[in-house]
Amino acid sequence: MKPQDRFFSEGQCYFGPGENPLTETQCDVWDWDRLRMVKVKGTAKLFLPDEDIENTILAKFADYLSPEVRAITVDDNGLLVEVSADPEEDDTPFVAYLPFSMIESLADSRAIQYSKLQELGRLGPGLDLSSCEGEFGIPRKVAFKFNPLDKPLRLQMAWDELNILRILPPHPNIVPFNRVVLEDVESRVIGFTTKYIPGGTLDNPKTPFRFEWLQQLIRLVDFLNLELGIMY
Template identity: 30%
Template sequence: MLKDMDKYCFLGCLIEIGGRGPVIWQVMDWDRRRMISLVTDAEHQEDPVQVIAHFKRHIKTLPLDIYQIHMSERGDLLRVSTDPKDDPWIIIWRFEMEDLQLEKLLSGVEIVIRIELCEISRLAWGVDLVSYGTGEAEKRVVFKYALTELNVWMWLSHHPNIVPIDRIVLDEIRGQIVGFTTPNISGGSLEDNPSRGFKLKWLKQLIQLVDDLNLRYGVIHDNIIPRHLLVDPETDDLLLINFNFSRRIAGPVRLFIFDISGQEMALVILTVYIIITGEKRFQYTHDTEKISNAAAVMELEEWTPAPGMILDHPVSAYRSLLEEWTRQRRAAHVEARECIN
């Protein structure tokens, strides 16, 4: 089941020209996989925090089949609509297999039909734990309702520190792509299970992985955070997931601290700091602040491990490794050898 903080996402709002009419907020309910329109007074357009608070106060008491909610200026519920014509979800985009541009990989790609999947639980936005097969052949996997990252993740699936793609999920009607599955890695992420500690070898693997992404494949992950780092229980190796923000690094990979690759390095530094200290104020850092926050963290006199945090080396070893890595990367100027198109 999703945490309350993860159930709803405010995607934006529509405002009438002139600003005198109502404001229509688009709310994604990730638990029920539906979109809801929230109609409020125009004065609320500058205060989304208040709108969100009003919405959460009412949503649990409303029927499951609502498409639109009308609220007063004070947040009182005025009326709701269950008319499908008020459904804000206009179209669902689905792609064909050939749209993935995987001509070289298609021979090795396995598929599964969506109707063959049995839902077990929600894990995150657009991510479910499911199973397919029966008896001894039953397999639990993570099913992700995402297409944009598949075309990147598929090409990187072979990397030893990236969770591989398991199967591509097709709908049962037209055979279009609904999403994809990956193996279910037990034990949770480094955010979910901090009691396992953080080994120096995992940092070395993360650094090598980021170097491979940036310098070898010309890709930036741009979403390296503790919740996207897993540990393979069989090999004890670090694994990375979630390529929904990943993109190509245009042109030669010039790795100065001020460019986009510098932001990737900054994310690694901030992530390691968060894991070791438990200090989460840098957990979701805006792009414009990543590099400055990472520099501030590296200048701190001491990183105090969080209570119960187990490290297999002194904190100084982690910091020294990060410092040496950033020095080497700042001077790098290479062309990605196996750039992903």
């Protein structure tokens, strides 16, 4: 995962006038690596509206903090002065995932418990490279896609992606659906896996974009839109 993609802030919360530099301020920052919210505290002098400096501040300390830390406090220079493991400080959202047994549309889908996946690395926000036991007990790499945030739009997009990808007919330019992933306590649906295809991404501007790839993308969009009626 790119360092700049690891953190995002939900904004600044001022406990008083935001223009007063002494006003107590706190910011909830999501850490995609640890999959939890960390509260960053300070004053309005440091945390100006919409600048999201809290992402940069947390990035400096995150890898040195205990997994139990729920909040940090910094001075007006952004230097760490206090950490807290108080559960009351934990603003990590709870997501009410649906139980697998209640979802008729997934009744014929293969499923795997989350504990059966071995995390190998983060490919990006909400996307892990994992390993699981394949046919004949041979380990295989899969991409595990999930949504740990309680944002309605993100939840809807994740749900639509799972259900659409699961029923798509085979296509040479669509990564095939693998399994539904269930959490271990109540078998709730938390995501899905697909076949992992190595090769990187087009994020690197030095990677040449071949005309052949553009043709494949256009053919795929035509297939989804004209043959399946899916807008993309």
